Amino acid sequence: MSILFSGRASGAKANKINFIRRFVMFFVNHLRQALFSLGELWRTPGSSLMTMAVLGLSLTLPTTLHLLVKNVQQVSGGFAKAAEISLFIRDSATSQQVQGLKTILEGDPQIAAVRHISKDAAMQEFQQASGFGAALNYLTENPLPDVLVVLPLHTEPAAARALQQQLEKERIVEFAKLDLEWLQRLDAVVLLLQQAVVAIGLLLLSAVLLIVSNTIRLSIISKREEIEVMKLVGATDAFIQRPFLYTGFWFGVFGGLLAFLVTEVLLWWLRGAIAGISDLYQSDFRLQAMSLQEFGGLILLAVLLGVIGSYLSVRRHLRAIEPS
Structure with missing residues (x-):
């Protein structure tokens, strides 16, 4: 019985050695x-x-x-801000109404950020960019409106346009502008x-x-x-x-x-x-x-x-x- 067991063990060991040898020779031949x-x-x-x-x-x-x-x-x-929606506020709107709308929009899950550009800030920026300078000081009143700049969370054209149409319905919004044609x-x-x-x-x-x-x-x-x-x-x-x-x-x-x-x-x-x-x-x-x-x-x-x-x-x- 012991002879039979030892014979099987030696046979299994020989098979294992042959397998390892064939495995090694396979890679050796490929390398050669x-x-x-x-x-x-x-x-x-x-x-x-x-x-x-x-x-x-x-x-x-x-x-x-x-x-x-x-x-x-x-x-x-990097032109994600090109999908910004500019909300031009009616002249009759008060500062409290503008701030209230800004707060509501900041809580909207479709909107990533909201920035308020006041009339005075818009006029200062226009004076610097337009080149008219002191000539604008002769204006009796500031003709520029307050603007809320809205950055949509989803800047795809279809989603941005849908959000634009939704925001245009706000009571104090005169109109909304979205320029995506050049990005398209x-x-x-x-x-x-x-x-x-x-x-x-x-x-x-x-x-x-x-x-x-x-x-x-x-x-x-x-x-x-x-x-x-x-x-x-x-x-x-x-x-x-x-x-x-x-x-x-x-x-x-x-x-x-x-x-x-x-x-x-x-x-x-x-x-x-x-x-x-x-x-x-x-x-x-x-x-x-x-x-x-x-x-x-x-x-x-x-x-x-x-x-x-x-x-x-x-x-x-x-x-x-x-x-x-």
Whole structure:
């Protein structure tokens, strides 16, 4: 009985050792083939660099456009105050009524903030901005009304307009003004840019797939005799195609890094011009660079393109090679 138990234990231990050995050898073989494919790129620098350059430059344009759209969205997102509703108060309203309406609006859950601009404050601001200066002192009375500036909690055009119509019904409100047309135009331009980025990106990514696929096809053709010998000695298609897939992987890695570097150079070049425009408009806007998540997404996309392009070419052309 003890002999049978010890035999089972030694068998289980041997199976465990074999499993660990196969597991380790699996990664060792993959690492060996990955390094072999990297060496193949090093031995053919001309065609390899050309493919990497095409892949990287093809990704540069949609990546740069994406970053520019992101910065435009940042600018438009900073225009939330453009959805402010100006409530012009009737001349017959008393200061107590104005303050009472302000208190009521501050308690409204649809409103983020309320600011009161008195007649005197509005006149002082108008004197400074209009250039009339002392000429306005000859007015017998202040023609400007009290104004309550309301910032909606939800600055979407539909919600802001609904709130505007609601506030216009207040008894002491003469009329309400909401100017969102230019902001809607800006949103339309941003949407157009986003769609353009998607369209251009799809076209360029399709071109990258074709270029990588053609490069791998030429590599397969140049190694036709070697592949035939490997099939004669019993190598499987999966084993033969693995170095080509790693070649596509390296194309993606280096092409993605090149796209990142070129994009950063373009942003650095544009940053000076944008800073000059921001200074003219007394704005602190600065161009945002690529985030860590966007960098990871760029590299992942480039690797996927390289591997998929390689896989499509390998699956098509490797089956056509059979030992004669």
